[in-house]
Amino acid sequence: MKKHNYSAGPCILPQEVFEKSAQAILNFNDSGLSLLEISHRSKDFVAVMEEARALVLELLGLEGKGYQALFLSGGASLEFLMVPYNLMKVNGKAAYLDTGTWASGAIKEAKHFGETLVVASSKPENYNFIPKEYSIPIDADYFHCTSNNTIFGTQMQSFPKTTIPLVCDMSSDIFSRVLDFSQFDLIYAGAQKNMGPAGTTLVVIKEEILGKTGRTIPNMLDYQQHIAKESMYNTPPVFPVYASLLTLQWLKNLGGIAAIEKINNQKAALLYNEIDSNPLFEGTAAKEDRSKMNATFVLKDESHQEQFDKMWKEAGISGLTGHRSVGGYRASMYNALPLESVQVLVDVMQELKNRVQ
């Protein structure tokens, strides 16, 4: 039976990425060698890295605008500390918006480097909305926000205008919607939602913001070193980068971010409409801040839980259980999840209503 994979990440990727990457492990580019056994300095892999870096800037509309794309490793969690290491001046300060578990993790790491001001937090409301009333100190070295909060199902619909560098953790919604990406000075994203498998992290940086802190930075944590070495300062995570390239190629062939955004809008409309119209369910996030990537919802009456869980599992749905911080359900609808899978979930929700009433 076909699976409908709602996993919050690592998550569903396009089927062709699975097929092509499995083939590359057996025989890469018809070389007679596996992708896993070739040098990262080989012509074939250097071409992979170059194409992946260029395609990121192309898809984001950032070509020729002073940006560099890097495929690093360590996950977004390593960027939590690389960002302040590279951007916070000695005796400087940074401003953060606290919208969830990952934002809070980024704040924690920044405190190792200097004054870390939290301009607003929705923590007292269990992060069920995005704070909007706050001001950003213009003497901070940068402002950091998290565009989408997987655990709590909220998403920033707009971003503050500020004269200081704008840094955004887009791990869970990059490549999902059209934005003016040039409003950001640094974007980072763990691959394992919309870009590829776990094991690489995308960093997109406006180069001119670097080198201004007065800090000496260990080479491996220094964005300028990674840029100088064209994202090959050390051996990159070869397979995750290759599978990311395949995913980016899939997105380009589909029509790019504008095309996937239409499908993502359809999926979100279909599911949120059901959550709002079905009397058994309710959403947990503030409506105006709802995420199109992760819809969080609960059963109004928990006594239906056993029946509902049995029904969606029987329908081939997996990964729908909500995060323990919120409970209930979380439907992660990343780029590669087909509309058909959302329809299957909506059908199950309607069937539950019919059976219960």
Added chain:
Amino acid sequence: MKKHNYSAGPCILPQEVFEKSAQAILNFNDSGLSLLEISHRSKDFVAVMEEARALVLELLGLEGKGYQALFLSGGASLEFLMVPYNLMKVNGKAAYLDTGTWASGAIKEAKHFGETLVVASSKPENYNFIPKEYSIPIDADYFHCTSNNTIFGTQMQSFPKTTIPLVCDMSSDIFSRVLDFSQFDLIYAGAQKNMGPAGTTLVVIKEEILGKTGRTIPNMLDYQQHIAKESMYNTPPVFPVYASLLTLQWLKNLGGIAAIEKINNQKAALLYNEIDSNPLFEGTAAKEDRSKMNATFVLKDESHQEQFDKMWKEAGISGLTGHRSVGGYRASMYNALPLESVQVLVDVMQELKNRVQ
């Protein structure tokens, strides 16, 4: 034609690792889902991580001796700074042995954290030997060495006895030979030689040496955090860890390190015997320090280069060109390279001798 892959890393892995890992990308554990799309918190992947960590300690003979094995990301280059961050006291110092490019990289990063004493260096001789006459200050916080130097073809045949923690970068020879691994307090190794594909780094730590520096450490760089979270502090590099587990299972089924050491000794003996007996070639590393993983050698008369290069390429050999720092040739004979591949190279070297003479 069968390829004989002498790549210095990423490098050849067992054929069954390619086949099984490609299959897992199409359908992992017969779940109907790809290994790339499942949660790292799923029962199936947690089992992978647990088995991999346990198997490392089993193969190294370190079970029940106070060690923890971690699969991190960032490469050995990230360990260059995590080691001093976690082991060098505030206002403390560390002692390093400089045996090559990677040792030198580790020294560079350590200097960001405090006094970094180089007890000996073979740099003036282009790292063609391992220094042996040096003393290790007992007031240093640790001593760091590199067991095998891929670029220069040297390998430590024994390790100094010291009362301070012994740290070893074993990226290019771990799991290749029997050692008393309990003489080390911290071992690290990028996966991409004898353990798996690029994208994960093994760290094996004697837990009691941690937490003594007086430093506050960002979470992502803190070994104690990674231990507390059972190597899942953040999303691990799922595919590289899985392929590493397959490689470790292959090694165990073969009979473990003792069994592979016998084969590695045969391969090295076969090749070095040819280098020493064939009048056209000579080795570049001091004989007593020769590496069994990477044999570096040159043509005495460079005018034969074109002919030799044509011959080994026609024999299906790849990755034999030496690193630019040494020139000539480098035959990397990691665990998964079969004896048969070494025989093919030796046959080509003998054929060249026959044609030239």
